[in-house]
Amino acid sequence: MITKKDVQYIAHLSRIHLTDEETEKLTTTLEDILGYIEKLNTLDVSTVKPTSHVLPLQNVFRRDLPRPSLSQADAIKSAPESHKGSFKVPQVIE
Amino acid sequence: MKLNELTAHEILKGMSEKCINPADVYRSVREAIKTHDPKIHAYVHHEDDGIAFDEKKFGRFPIPIAIKDNICIKNYPTTCASHILQGFRPPYDATVIKKLREAGLIFLGHANMDEFAFGSSTESSYFGVTRNPWKLDCVPGGSSGGSAAAVAANEAIWALGSDTGGSIRQPASFCGVVGLKPTYGRVSRYGLIAFASSLDQIGPITKDIEDNALLLNLIAGHDEMDSTSADIPVPDFTHALTKDVKDLKIAIPKEYFVEGIDEEVKTSIFDAIELLKAKGAQFKEISMPHTAYAVATYYILATAEASSNLARFDGVQYGLRAQPSQQRRTPIIDLYEETRHQGFGAEAKRRIMLGTYSLSSGYYDAYYLKAQKVRTLIKQDFDEAFKSFDAIITPTAPTTAFKLGEKTSDPLSMYLSDIYTISVNLAGVPAISLPCGFAKNGLPIGLQIIGKPFDEEMLFRIGHAYEQATEWHKKRVSL
Numbered sequence: 001m002i003t004k005k006d007v008q009y010i011a012h013l014s015r016i017h018l019t020d021e022e023t024e025k026l027t028t029t030l031e032d033i034l035g036y037i038e039k040l041n042t043l044d045v046s047t048v049k050p051t052s053h054v055l056p057l058q059n060v061f062r063r064d065l066p067r068p069s070l071s072q073a074d075a076i077k078s079a080p081e082s083h084k085g086s087f088k089v090p091q092v093i094e
Numbered sequence: 095m096k097l098n099e100l101t102a103h104e105i106l107k108g109m110s111e112k113c114i115n116p117a118d119v120y121r122s123v124r125e126a127i128k129t130h131d132p133k134i135h136a137y138v139h140h141e142d143d144g145i146a147f148d149e150k151k152f153g154r155f156p157i158p159i160a161i162k163d164n165i166c167i168k169n170y171p172t173t174c175a176s177h178i179l180q181g182f183r184p185p186y187d188a189t190v191i192k193k194l195r196e197a198g199l200i201f202l203g204h205a206n207m208d209e210f211a212f213g214s215s216t217e218s219s220y221f222g223v224t225r226n227p228w229k230l231d232c233v234p235g236g237s238s239g240g241s242a243a244a245v246a247a248n249e250a251i252w253a254l255g256s257d258t259g260g261s262i263r264q265p266a267s268f269c270g271v272v273g274l275k276p277t278y279g280r281v282s283r284y285g286l287i288a289f290a291s292s293l294d295q296i297g298p299i300t301k302d303i304e305d306n307a308l309l310l311n312l313i314a315g316h317d318e319m320d321s322t323s324a325d326i327p328v329p330d331f332t333h334a335l336t337k338d339v340k341d342l343k344i345a346i347p348k349e350y351f352v353e354g355i356d357e358e359v360k361t362s363i364f365d366a367i368e369l370l371k372a373k374g375a376q377f378k379e380i381s382m383p384h385t386a387y388a389v390a391t392y393y394i395l396a397t398a399e400a401s402s403n404l405a406r407f408d409g410v411q412y413g414l415r416a417q418p419s420q421q422r423r424t425p426i427i428d429l430y431e432e433t434r435h436q437g438f439g440a441e442a443k444r445r446i447m448l449g450t451y452s453l454s455s456g457y458y459d460a461y462y463l464k465a466q467k468v469r470t471l472i473k474q475d476f477d478e479a480f481k482s483f484d485a486i487i488t489p490t491a492p493t494t495a496f497k498l499g500e501k502t503s504d505p506l507s508m509y510l511s512d513i514y515t516i517s518v519n520l521a522g523v524p525a526i527s528l529p530c531g532f533a534k535n536g537l538p539i540g541l542q543i544i545g546k547p548f549d550e551e552m553l554f555r556i557g558h559a560y561e562q563a564t565e566w567h568k569k570r571v572s573l
Contacts, residue, residue: 007447014401014450015408015427016443017418017435026447029505033448036506037390040464043471050466051473053292053322054522054547055279060321074185080415087410090417090425 002031097122098248099570102157102305105251109156116156119251120200123158127202127249130573133230136244138163138221139171140203153198155312160250162241163204164211165296166285167191170201174287175219176209178437179413188285189320190254190296190313197312202250206240209439210404211261211289213237214511217502218441225498226268227571228537232495235265241299242269246571252309253299258289259392260490260515262297263527267490267540270529270569272306272557273299275515277548278522279324281310282317290399291322293392293519302567303528303557307331310550326548334551335558340374342556343483349385350488350514362531362539363489369563370487370556380483382475387468388517389509394452394465395520401449404442409433444505469520476521480546485556488514490527490540518544526553529566538566 007027011018018026072085081088097119100108108114131137137160161167164174166184168191173179187195194201208218216224216239224239226232227247234243238255242265245253255262257275266273274297281296288294298309311332316325346367351360367377408430409415416432423431438446452461479486491514501508518525523544530541541560545552561567 006451010447010451010454012431013454014446015405015430015434016438016446017422017431018443019435022440022443026444029444030448030451032506033393033509034451037394037461040387040390040394040468043384043387043468045464045467045471048467048470050463051469052466054473055322055324057322062318062321070185077185078182078412080409080413089410090429092424092426 002027002034095570096248098126098251100251101301102155102251102308105157106155116152120156120158123202123248123250126247130247131249133225134227134243134247134249135222135224136160136205136240136247136249137203138173138175138206138219138240153196155197155199157251158200158202159194160202160205160241160244160253161191162238162253162255163207164256164287165190165254166287167201167204170204172204172287174210175207175221176437176439176442177220177414178407178433182412184285186285189282189317191285193313205238205244205253208237208239209442210287210400211237211256211258212400212441212445214260214264214508215496215501216240216265217498218439220439223498226495226537227573228270229495229535231498232537233268233498235268235495237261238273238299239265242266242271242273245269245271245299245301247573248570252305254296254313255299256286256294256296257519258293258396259519260512262299263490263515263525263540263542264512266299266527267538268495270538270566271299271301272303272526272528272567273297274306274310274526274550274553275518275524276310276314276550277324277524279322280524280548280550281313282315282320282323284317284319288403290396291403292399293396303554303561304332304335306526307335307554324548329551331551331554334554336555337559337562339370339556339559342375342485344370344375344377344556345380345479345483345486346377347382347385347479347486347488348379349382354510354513355489355492356494356533358533359489359493359539363487363541366530366541366560367487370560373559373563375556380479382479384468384471384475385517388472388520389513391465391468391472392516392520393448393509394461395469397445397449398453398462399449401446401453404446407434407437413437441505472517473521476517476523485552486544488542488544490514490542494533494535494537494539514542523547524550524553526557528557528560530560530564531566
């Protein structure tokens with residue numbers, strides 16, 4: 001059972017502000033979707049190993065060679081606000 | 095036939111015989127965009143804007159191509175059809191774009207999609223819907239709906255899409271074109287804006303199988319920039335077009351033909367099966383018992399990965415930045431929360447929330463870990479089938495294209511339209527959709543062929559043999 005309070009809590013974890021109307025709506029739709037997902041509980045998976053990835057890959061390394069990378073100018077080119085080659089954000093520490 | 099209605103292999107043949115000039119093909123495609131795109135809306139960014147070509151310097155493949163709006167093109171607007179990426183111009187090319195540039199392809203622009211590829215109808219795009227070229231009041235499918243519609247409307251010869259749970263194959267099916275999701279790891283994901291990193295693959299959308307093999311040839315291969323791209327040899331996929339399916343063993347999973355499937359879709363698939371039987375292929379019904387759990391598993395895993403991947407859109411490095419008019423929390427948290435409030439659409443918010451929920455403390459084991467375990471069972475269904483069979487045949491979607499607006503108010507019914515395509519991504523295997531008929535309402539029907547990991551050749555072989563005996567892939571829309 002998902003409550004409005006749960007939705008507000010998840011929204012904050014997700015760093016998304018929601019209007020009251022959005023909160024209301026999401027409470028219902030998330031409840032519906034999670035209700036559907038409940039069907040997984042009909043399976044016994046106690047002895048099954050989880051799959052996070054289909055390829056049998058582990059620790060892929062490449063050679064540690066210097067090569068050109070993005071310039072500082074290119075890296076901040078799309079930033080909504082920048083200052084002297086850095087990303088600009090509001091004050092973080094009081 | 096008009097130049098923009100041709101396939102790439104026809105254009106390339108015409109070029110070698112000096113009877114087709116690629117500049118004329120390009121002009122014909124541009125003209126189609128100008129005439130038809132105001133009503134189809136396959137493209138979200140299609141101004142020439144620095145990606146036009148130089149007529150004097152044609153490469154080997156001067157084929158005009160549409161690129162899904164989540165694949166980075168250097169200095170060209172790349173927005174995932176989202177408000178939050180407004181104004182973003184990537185500082186680099188995706189690996190597939192780099193490869194296509196080297197081959198001489200001509201980029202037409204970025205094709206519409208569901209926002210961040212979250213959807214099955216292209217209706218969640220910030221830029222508005224794309225219409226199905228075969229029937230304008232229907233959806234083109236999604237999320238690569240713009241890419242599929244562009245090819246179907248002859249507003250592109252080729253297109254690239256991306257497929258996380260069916261996003262290439264389902265729109266290909268709805269638009270009557272050929273769409274391939276390659277094996278996970280076959281094509282580099284470097285420069286593909288990530289949705290669910292363990293499921294995403296870039297793939298070709300074309301008018302027929304031969305073109306699909308040609309385009310896969312150009313984009314496949316290992317890439318140091320994507321550590322999940324597979325370091326295994328890439329064959330010439332056109333060599334698989336042998337026209338021969340004699341003695342191939344093909345499975346028909348009975349779970350794909352139960353409730354919810356249109357009778358017309360079912361009939362078309364069984365007609366295709368009869369045709370392949372007549373050509374010597376052997377069919378047998380099998381059971382893939384975990385099929386019914388795929389959608390639930392997918393919507394936990396894909397949204398969990400998405401919630402993490404989309405954390406980067408915070409109003410700092412690129413795209414939209416917004417600040418609430420009144421302080422709610424601290425200034426920096428307010429910046430994140432308001433930017434994401436304004437920048438993401440309803441479906442993106444829903445998926446980020448669902449993913450965050452299943453990863454949150456107290457729910458991880460019940461949802462995320464459980465879904466990863468069910469993923470193992472779904473994959474085992476495929477492993478088991480491929481011990482005895484060369485391929486699996488199913489419908490691509492249970493229905494033909496649905497009406498615009500029909501499923502937007504009911505997310506769950508939208509999710510269920512991917513019921514036949516999702517397992518393939520969870521198992522990481524390749525699958526292709528090709529046209530196999532038209533319903534009475536005039537809309538195309540798609541046949542899905544699923545293969546073993548890294549055996550795209552088998553899909554092309556069967557698909558090509560089928561095309562030899564049918565005309566569906568030659569039908570062109572009249573707009």
